[in-house]
Amino acid sequence: MKNYQRNAFVFATIVAIGGLVFGIDAVLISGTTSYITEEFGLTPDMLGNVVSSTLLGVLIALPFVGPMCNSFGRKRVIQMIATLYLISAVGSTFAPGYWTLFIARFIGGLAFSSITLASMYIGEISPPSWRGKLVAMTQINIVIGLTLAYFINDAIFKASVSGTGWAESLGFADHTWRWMLGSEIPAAAIWLILLFFIPESPSWLFYKGREAEARDVLTKLLPDDEIDHHLDEMRESMAENAHDHDILTQFREIFGRRMRLILVIAVTFAIAQQASGINAIMFYATTVVEQLGFGTDAAFAQTVLFGVASLVFTIVALLLVDKLGRRPLIVGGMLWIIASLGVGAYSFSQATYTLPETTVVELAESGTFPQPERLGAIAGVEYHSDVEFKAAIAEVLGEKDARNNQSLLIQKAAQMNAMLIFICMLSFIAAFHFSIGPIMWIVFSEIFPIALRGIAIPLFGFISTFISWSVAKFFPVQLDTLGMASTLLTYAVCVAVGLVILFFSFKETKGLSIEEIQQKLVIKDED
Known part of the structure; x- marks a missing residue:
């Protein structure tokens, strides 16, 4: 590995650690639902509020992310986000009641916008041939984080019921859920420290007219003979796509005729990814497994497999995305998701x-x-x-x-056929992380022009997060009123609609530079 490749890998890895913190933060709550429900006397609606409060936070934050990262730079905003993660982890751990926990989790949600910024930053520092792999590192770290969270929850639960002296002296039995949420604190602190060692995005520096600084950063990321060509491409893309850089102009560009195909692709990805119900299954993992009749003890152990399946199939997607391309994984993976949810829904209906x-x-x-x-x-x-x-x-x-x-x-x-349903849930999680899970962020890092990316990626991340918040917020109520069978069937139908749209609209972007992708997807003005 050459020095510039090593630098790109190291910088991308540091930023992608935000995905690790995200995964830990998002999934630790899955082990606490029964504890906080009992301790704080939560109704299904209140539980939905606590679990989805992070997603409500990111809904509030995302409209400001684009302007902030365009004004202050990708690096500084990511550092702010890491600080919010740390504050949230401490606040959640010591929350004395429902509203305090809700607010602390909400603050963590403000930091969830790190996922959109990570894909943006990594896409801007990556060589074209490595972009798919490096951007997907964020998703890899997300699933490493969520897998780690399931292992942590299981280990803390076992300690809490072990009756051993050390566990009781540390309060594992009395404060089980606080230990679970508190395990995020070291990860958030380490990430914040590492972020001081990354450079600013060269694309942002160029966008701000600081071409000399952009060139200095590019010397760390590209061979010397490619730097001038890369700068020329950025200059050409800027001239073609944004004559005026104010926010209103950027929004008009995004929703204009030239971007119509990209708009359809981005909206469909944003909705279908989260309407699949992935966060209902992941955030309420122990609750979902308990619906199969396995019991609480088995539920903690079984959910570890959710994390393992996520990790394994994200790695498989990472290995294949630049070989097979984005489109085959998207189409095949979404068909797989529909089949898994459909069989699971039918099996629940027979219980x-x-x-x-x-x-x-x-x-x-x-x-x-x-x-x-x-x-x-x-x-x-x-x-x-x-x-x-x-x-x-x-x-x-x-x-x-x-x-x-x-x-x-x-x-x-x-x-019921509990084992078949559990396999369907594992299969769904595997299919999601093999396809639209990581690939949506790869596609988002590729299809938008440089001048619009700071607004476009957070915008469509906002749409995705709104759907995710809706799914997480209403899942406990859906479970009580509709049942698992109807809920899973609804998710399957949403994915099927998204598959039809993407099948006819999305064109392969494998191996293309961002400028070549624009030529392929942007509708040219008529003479």
């Missing part, structure tokens, strides 16, 4: 729920279940959906006791 009378007796004899005689009214009754069964236990136990004991009762009552 029944019957609480045996012997189970009620066992619960009474154990002395651990509050007033088990209340379950007598539903013992031996067959329910044909998870919605019916949850409504029945809420009626006999009351909302609070039903929520606190739902996992145990589903474990005792569920009659």
Whole structure:
């Protein structure tokens, strides 16, 4: 590896660590849902607010990201974001109540815009032949982070129930969820320190008229004989795509006739990626697995496989994206997603729920279940959906006791092909990370002209995040009112619509420079 290649790799790796912090921050909450629900007395709507508060934060932040990174530079804004991650992690760990936790998580959400900035920055410092791999590093780090978060949650949960002296002295049993959320603090602090060692984006420096500084940075990223050519391409692209750099002009460019095809591609990617329901499955992983009747202990262990599948198939996508191209992975992966969600939805629709009378007796004899005689009214009754069964236990136990004991009762009552559904969930996660998960950000880093990228990437990231927030916010309510079968089917339909649009609109960008991609996708003005 030559020096300029090594530099590009190191700088991209440091910025992509933001994906690691993002993954940890996003998924640690999945292990805490039952704990914070019980401790703070959360309703499904309140739980949805806490889990989705990070996504609400990024919705607020994203409109400001473009102007800020254009005004202050990519590097400085990314440093601000790392600081917000650290503040959020500390605040979440020591939150005394629902609103404090909501606000701390919301602050972390302001930092979630690091994903759009990371893809922008890495796309601007990467040689064309390496761009796909280096931009995908952010997604790799996201899945490493979320995988690590599942392992951390599982380890802390096991420590909390181990009964060992060291675990009890450190408060693992009494403060399980706080240990889970607090594990993000070291990662956020390390990332903030490393960001002081990266250069500013040469594209931003050129955009601000600081060509000499841009050239200095390019000497670290390109062979000497390519620097002038690269500067000429940036100069040509700037002249063609943005005669006026104010924000209103950039928005007019993005929504103008010349960018129509790019607009269709970007909007479809942004909606389909998150409407697949990926964040419902990942953010509520233990809740989803508990719906299969595995129980809480098994749920923590099983969700580790979600992270492993994410990591393995993101790496596979990274290895193939510059060989096979973006389009084959997108089309094949989305078909795979639709099949996985469809089979999972059908299997859930065939499930029944019957609480045996012997189970009620066992619960009474154990002395651990509050007033088990209340379950007598539903013992031996067959329910044909998870919605019916949850409504029945809420009626006999009351909302609070039903929520606190739902996992145990589903474990005792569920009659379904749980292993098939679990495999479908794993398959869905693998397909997502093989296709639209990492590839959307690669495509976003390629299809927009340099002068519009600072506004365009955050804009379409905003659309994606709005869909993601909606999915995460309403998933607990959907689970209670629609059930898993209808929820998964809805996700599958959304992906199918996106697949049809992308199949006819998206053109391959593999191996092309950003300027060549513009020639391929931008509609030329008529003479």
